[in-house]
Amino acid sequence: MEMHTVQVSKSWGIYLLESKIGEERDMTNTVDNVLSIQNISKRYAGIQALDNISIDFQKGETHALVGENGAGKSTLIKIISGAEVPDSGKLVFNDQVFDKMTPHLAQCVGVATIYQEFNLFPTLSVAENIFMGDETLSNESSRLYHKKEYIMKAKKVLDSMNININPMELIENITIAKMQLVEIAKAIAKNAKILIMDEPTAPLSTNETEDLFKLIGHLKQQGVTIIYISHRLDELYRISDRVTVMRDGKKILTTKTEDITRHELICQMANRKVEEIDFKSTWEKGDVALETQELCGNGLKDISFSVHCGEILGIGGLLGAGRTELARILFGADKAESGKIFVHGNQVEIKTPKHAVSFGIAYVPEDRKHHGAILSLPINWNITLPILKRISKMGFLKKKEERIIVNTQKDNFLIKASTMSQSVESLSGGNQQKVVLAKWLASKPSILILDEPTRGVDVNAKQEIYQMIGEFARQGMAIIFISSEMDELLNISDRLMVLNEKRIVSFLEKNEFSQNKVLAMASGII
Amino acid sequence: MILKLVNFVRQYAIIVVLFALVIVFSILSPAFSTLNNAMNIVRQISMMSIVAVGFTFVLIGGGLDLSVGSQIAIMNVSVAFMIVNLGFNPILAVIIGIAMTTGIGWFNGFMITKTGIPPLIATLAMLTTLRGATYLISKGYPIYGIPDYLKVIGQGNIFNVIPIPGVIMVVVIAFGIILLNKTYIGRHFYALGSNTEATRLAGINIHFTRTATYTLLGFLTGIAGLVMLTRVGSGQPNIADGFELMVLTAVVLGGVSVNGGKGNIPGAIIGAAIIGVLNNGMSIIGANDYWQKVITGMVLFAVVVFDSMSRTKRKS
Secondary structure (H helix, E strand, O other): OOOOOOOEOOOHHHHHHHHHHHHHHHHHHOOOEEEEEEEEEEEEOOEEEEEEEEEEEEOOOEEEEEOOOOOOHHHHHHHHHOOOOOOEEEEEEOOEEEOOOOHHHHHHHOEEEEOOOOOOOOOOEHHHHHOOOOOHHHHOOOOOOOHHHHHHHHHHHHHHOOEOOOOOOEHHHOOHHHHHHHHHHHHHHOOOOEEEEEOOOOOOOHHHHHHHHHHHHHHHHOOOEEEEEOOOHHHHHHHOOEEEEEEOOEEEEEEEHHHOOHHHHHHHHHOOOOOOOOOOOOOOOOOEEEEEEEEEEOOEEEEEEEEEOOOEEEEEOOOOOOHHHHHHHHOOOOOOOEEEEEEOOEEEOOOOHHHHHHOOEEEEOOOHHHHHOOOOOEHHHHHHHHHOOOOEEOOEEOHHHHHHHHHHHHHHOOOOOOOOOOEHHHOOHHHHHHHHHHHHHHOOOOEEEEEOOOOOOOHHHHHHHHHHHHHHHHOOOEEEEEOOOHHHHHHHOOEEEEEEOOEEEEEEEHHHOOHHHHHHHHOOOO | OHHHHHHHHHHOHHHHHHHHHHHHHHHHOOOOOOHHHHHHHHHHHHHHHHHHHHHHHHHHOOOOOOOHHHHHHHHHHHHHHHHHOOOOOHHHHHHHHHHHHHHHHHHHHHHHHHHOOOHHHHHHHHHHHHHHHHHHHHOOOOEEOOOHHHHHHHHOEEOOOEEHHHHHHHHHHHHHHHHHHHEHHHHHHHHHHHOHHHHHOOOOOHHHHHHHHHHHHHHHHHHHHHHHHHHHOEEOOOOOOOHHHHHHHHHHHOOOOOOOOOOOHHHHHHHHHHHHHHHHHHHHOOOOHHHHHHHHHHHHHHHHHHHHHHHHHHHO
């Protein structure tokens, strides 16, 4: 992964800073709406997903859309991009009035959506993906496929975005960050005027996020309107001009981002006072729960560290620094090549996840949908999956015991579901993550590895998860906490281990924590 | 209560198809709706149902096994060969035969888990290899000389009414239902077929679990092979040709997903019953064999299309 770092010209950052002031002045002069949605409503199966929503989107603005999971953001996007038909209301693009969109129509009026799951063909090249479905290229002379022309044109588009990607590279060979850039290039090639981005930074590292922001700045300059959805409030304050808060299918407010405080924003989203938790370092060091000596494998080199009972050890580092790789080795998901692992003082060999579980290790993986939960199976089956053998007698499941465990976990983890036999995929992101946590905590681990546990989780659920993590530590669990969100990493961890290029750079105690220090270490500057 | 009933019918819409077929054939021919004929159908579908139980395990676990027909053939010919040509004790020969198909099932699972070959290809190779070996052993000729007391298993009745293969079938079905619903192994099958990596990361030995599905199928195929051998009364090298596709049709009819993770035994058995009723009914009304194939194919197509349509409707 680390081999493909995205290279985007650094000069944009300066552009962005310079341009932002000028642009805002412009906007106050002439309010130029590229899209206004008027009185849009949509009902699904008895639930009012959207209730009389009206929002104006101005030319060249970055308009953030925030709200908890289930607030109606996704439905709104689907209506704008033509994937869903509204029950009532109008969509006005420039002067054209529509009462519904179709995917094709949306493309014609210049709407492009970058979903969290990309619509790319892995075995085709970057160039082919950019022009997929664009028939103008082959219509010019004949219906034949002009490879050279594709590549030339793709290069032109990529160059105009200042992106350095080889147009002949296959999608399956490039990083997620680059795939996202290809998706954006696809939109640009189709002359998109409105670019909708759903949680674009979720899979990106800090550096890649910076590059994306620069690109967004660049697109704004060219007059592209960006509708930006994110649960990460820091980002909104950095890049958005205006913000619309949605809650329970209703629009709560639209305001200039600079006119609303972070706390106010959270309260509006949740409609109640949310205390952002500050973790005070109150832990008492217990015995060493897990220790590694010169651990190598998965690209990692000489990893020696220990984590104590009751301690939350944060692991910082950029994407590709080796955080997930380390977690996977500790859990036996990948094999270590050399080095020693000690669990509660005993040297152990962890060859498979099964071994790890038997040593009391639990792992909440970063990819919740593919590795964390089994989405198509019911909640209760997910929760007891790792402990089925333990709650069986002669192979037969003790269903009563299973039910008791599931109900306890449901209450402990505040899982919101109508029944525990509904499938996990029917839950919101935050509740899915709670199911994964509930599953691992049911195995009563003594060492808990959390890899990006709050990714794609709404503000409220995030706070609940933080509280739970604190509670686990108080109960004496040793916790390894991996996060790309600097705020939560510094807030929650008792101690930090920073990785760079698959090696440990240094350890930081709570009183030495600072965002700049960690970033500098993670980037290999210190 | 009513809601439960509605759910049940929706889940087993296939039951409606079965009843509809029974009614249609009863109207078309009085010979169809007799106790005698019902027992005949049971005898005819017993082998398919026994294998369908194991097949359901494999499909739920995300696999596929095309070699079941050939497994039956090589088991029949080998057992007959051991009894007639080598003079083995018939009971011992049968035990060796069942052990052999169990071993073949295990080998299928082992190869698929260890090498990562797609199950379709691995078991296709096994299908061809075993069929060839069957002809080699028998030199292409049937082997006669199965003792009469063994033939009772395939041909006998209890109280002169209930066919013994039917009894075996019921025991196997009960075994399948209990394994899938009451034991942790069954739960592991579902997890494995739904998401292999997440299952591995839950600390489950996926190699063992996957191999177990194929081994169980091999064992049950051996049981079905015993019924087949004793019903036919000889070791036929060309027996059970195309059997694997018939079983596959039955379980897919019954709602078992070829993509893994979904399905249950009652569904699979109803699927088998539909095929049994179709074949039997059409023979009775005098439709020719070729039409039977056409109709069976069309029924499968119709049910699968209906199922996929009702699923997309539920989603939207």
